[in-house]
Amino acid sequence: MRRRRLLLSKKILSDQTAMHNSIEQYMQTVGQQARQASRLLASASTDTKNNALSAIYTALENSETQILTANQIDMTKGRNNNLDSALLDRLELTPSRFKGMLQGLKDVIGLVDPIGEITDMSYRPSGIQLGKMRVPLGVVGMIYESRPNVTLEAASLALKSGNAIILRGGSEAFESNQAIAAAIQHGLKTAGLPEHAVQVLETTDRAAVGQLITLTEYVDVIVPRGGKSLIERITEEARIPVIKHLDGNCHVFVEAQADLHKALPIALNAKTHRYGVCNAMETLLVDEQIADDFLPHIAELYQEKQVELRGCPETRRILGTSVKAATEEDWYTEYLGPILAVKVVSGIDEAIEHINKYGSHHTDAIITENFSLARKFLALVDSSSVMVNASTRFADGFEYGLGAEIGISTDKIHARGPVGLEGLTSQKWIVLGDGQIRH
Secondary structure (H helix, E strand, O other), X not given: OHHHHHHHHHHHHHHHHHHHHHHHHHHHHHHHHHHHHHHHHHOOOHHHHHHHXXXXXXXXXXXXXHHHHHHHHHHHHHHHXXXXXXXXXXXXXXXXXXXXXXXXXXXXXXXXXXXXXEEEEEEOOOOOEEEEEEEEOOEEEEEEOOOOHHHHHHHHHHHHOOXXXXXXXXXXXXXXXXXXXXXXXXXXXXXXXXXXXXXXXXOOOOHHHHHHXXXXXXXXXXXXXXXXXXXXXXXXXXXXOEOOOOOOOEEEEEOOOOOHHHHHHHHHHHHXXXXXXXXXXXXXXXXXXXXHHHHHHHHHHHXXXXXXXXXXXXXXXXXXXXXXXXXHHHHHOOXXXXXXXXXXXXXXXXXXXXXXXXOOOOEEEEEOOOHHHHHHHHHHOOOOEEEEOOOHHHOOOOOOOOOOOOEEEOOOXXXXXXXXXXXXXXXXXXXXXXXXXXX
């Protein structure tokens, strides 16, 4: 019996080792192919890249039925697996969202190609001429959850900026991502660019992620896009530079001199336009001077949308005990659902202090008609996007005119805020001489 158990455990171990080796081999191949493709893309002309993107556009148009059908398979699996409503919302591809995807691609085609741009040219006393040239990063590895539209956004931005990309979508969107990938591959082939310029991993094995984030020989940067636990794991385990934001704990501060005709729709839109997105408001801050007037009006609008409020003692005094008491944890929480934390503050200084302490440095807004206070808020709130009299929902690549975004970064080095074409490039120094030598 003991011998049988020993043999069984050895077999399990052997199977696991074989599987690991197989994944490792697969990822090595993917990495090699991406590196080869990146060298060809780095020298591709703008016309060549745009032709490829146009061919992908046509392939996607022709594949709309197949892609939406694949998405319905994922949606059915998601419901059967009890995915929460926020994840299902991210996962779903409707005809209008598909149309939006195509529009994003069209916008990327229309963007100025940053590659090869030379800036800051100057002569040095030695006679050499010095400047900076914009170049691709090389190979981008991206790990993301739920949203299949990200597959296209990331692929189009990578191609336009001359990068190869390896995409690892969530298992919940596997069918959708493979269908989109097939259209992208067809477009690349039609345009004569290497098909391996965009690779969507064909495995849901989580070991592939571990391999991807340690492929130092082939991958130049990792972009994780998803829940906090995913991004924390990537940040901790990656051996490659990471462009990331951990979460989107966004704030709207309604200042004492706010125009309430602006404040009400902004505060409503920032929270309820879509719940499961990183730029949705999670905490509403209201100046004590206008709280008695503003809070009952906005609470009524939230009630219509069935948003649960969790408030500070002053909020509960104004709105009643039907509002749940907010805990310390609530100020830190990204709900990604119809729950909102509400706090009454003594003024702009307390609001800024609260945002910088509890926020995630993603997107924060002030509603005010006082120009000086707006300037102060812009200067002192330490976030990647800071807004005046506008909804936090505008913080994305599409709305910022980037065509699309590969993600949002709250880091302070390399890229910050929505990361579009320029965020997928770097600059190298170029030197032009005419026989100069150093003395």
